[in-house]
Amino acid sequence: MKSLSIPVFTWNTLSQEEKSTLLTRSEEDIREVQDSVRSIIEDVKQRGDEAIREYTARFDKAEFPHKPLQVTEDEIDEAVRTLDPKIARALDYAMENVTRFHQAQVPAAMDMHQIRPGIWAGERATPIDSVGLYIPRGRGSFPSMLYMLAIPAKLAGVPNISIVTPPGPDGTVDPACLYAARSIGVSTVYRVGGAQAIAALAFGTPSIRPCLKVLGPGSMYVTAAKRLLSGTIDPGLPAGPSESILWADASQNTQDDITRICLDLLIEAEHGADSSALLVTDDQTLARRVAETLPALIENTPEPRREFLKKVFSGYGGIILGQNEAQAADIINQFAPEHLSIQTREPVDSVALIKNAGEILLGPFAPFSAANYAIGANAVLPTGGYAKTWSAVSVRDFIKYNSIIQMTRRGYQDLRDHVITLADYEGFPSHSRALKDRPEA
Incomplete structure (x- = not known):
């Protein structure tokens, strides 16, 4: 079998079209599915629950005619009772950190300032009345996404929070997700995913209540549905397929450095074949050593993640070789990655050159996975280059502000x-x- 070859792109030798392809990532794929997603949306709008069950059977291979679309309280009770205590403790630890981080974002109910004598103006913060949170499942279970979304929504005071997530073949919902939902105080969970879930949240069905806003990462079909329904429901920040850049320089020259960089490159890449993972460096030796080390690590990854990694590093992944530090930073700013790890000689100095990234992790002791789960900062981040104008999910995503004026x-x-x-x-x-x-x- 032919071994995997990690592509190394020398930025100054690429054509403008080749650069554009690297920067575009999986956006082309999203555009290609829009027509099929449009028909799903229209079908759900017309036929409601019946259409949802048909698409769930077709796409998720899940049929559960005797179960309601909404998860019952008894099911949540059972999930909480039977969840492995080790997993529950890890969830509790992570949820406490996420709560601590986001509590600082909760605004004062009303804040007034005197503009001039006798002229007062300010803002009043009020929660959005209803939000839907999309929790993916197709390539794994993601209770981390649930608490990253539900905790800031709860802190914001949103009175009606709905969770949608794809079910298993028998209609069951991931028990860790149900444990997290109960811990946070969210009781409305629907066993539906994909584009049909976004359509249901937008229009409502006999079983699923409509929402004003939807947030959460998903497949290209979910991303396309959000875009197509943006006139009906607020689609929130653009959160599509995972993407990451790791920026390293010649200071990372030991074998341990090379191994660590390779391990970190695989973190976001294993989410799916439509993910993107890039090393940006100005050091040819580092680029060569990483390209030589990565294939064996990929081969030692269990399926189905191994196949995802192979597809990523044959498509939206690889190594970009810049001319110097300034060009490396410019490439990153053009890409505007969801996740950025800076592992240079002086990460604090390097970060001063970065304008566009969803999150920035400094140094060798903050891998993407630590931030994805438990550091506390939100891991639901803008993708597809939208980090140029969007920020990580926060309490502010669930709040609207009224201008208040008095004279x-x-x-x-x-x-x-x-x-x-x-x-x-x-x-x-x-x-x-x-x-x-x-x-x-």
């Missing part, structure tokens, strides 16, 4: 003539007349 007589009189002047200049006579002819209390 005294003194403030009104101070402001009045300036508003009349500007309204007259812009040609809005009613704006102006409301102040010119206003009876003062």
Whole structure:
């Protein structure tokens, strides 16, 4: 069998088209499935629960005619009672860290500032009334995604939180997810995934209540559904297939350094064949040694993750060789990765060159997996280059802000003539007349 060859791309020798392909990642794949996703959305809109059950049987190979789409309290009780205590302790530890991190993001209920004497303005924070949280399952079970989403939603005070997640073949939902949901205080869990789940949250069905906003990472089908339904439901941040960049330089020159870098490159790549994992470096020796070491580590990975890794490093993965530190940083900023690990001689100095990344992990002791599960910072991050304008999920994603304004007589009189002047200049006579002819209390 032919051994896997890790591609090494020298940035300065690539054509603009080749650079664009590397930066695009799996976005092309997402566009290719939009037509089929559009038909799923329309079918769910028209036929509701019946369509959901048919698509669940087709795509998830799950049929459960005698179970409701909503997970029952008895099922959650059973999951909590039977979950391995070691897994429960790990979940409790991680959820406590995530709660500690996000508590600092909870805003004051109302914050007012005096702009001038007699003129007060501020903001009032109120939670979104209803949100849906998408928890993937097709390539594994992800209770970590559940608590990364549900904890900030709960801290924000969202009164109606719904969770959707693909079921197993018998209609069961991952017990660790149910344990996390119960621990956080979320009781509405639906056994449905894929594009049909996003459509159900957007339109509602007899069994599934509609939501105002949906958040959570998913497959290209889930990502396409969110985009197509953006006029019906707020799709939240773009969270599609996993992606990572590891930035290293010549200081990483021992065999332990090489092994660690290779291990870290595999973390996000094993999520699926549509993931992306890149090493960016300006050191040819490091690039060569990593390219030589990675294949054996991939071969020693159990299936089905091994096949995912092979496809990633034959498609959206590899090594990019830049000319110097400045070009390496520029490549990263153009890519705007979901996850970025900086393992250079001086990571704190290097991070000053980075503008675009969902999360940035500094040094050799913060692997992607630690942040994915238990450090506390949110691991639901923008993908597909959207880290140029989006941030990690936070309490703020579940809150809306009202501007609150109040003026005294003194403030009104101070402001009045300036508003009349500007309204007259812009040609809005009613704006102006409301102040010119206003009876003062």
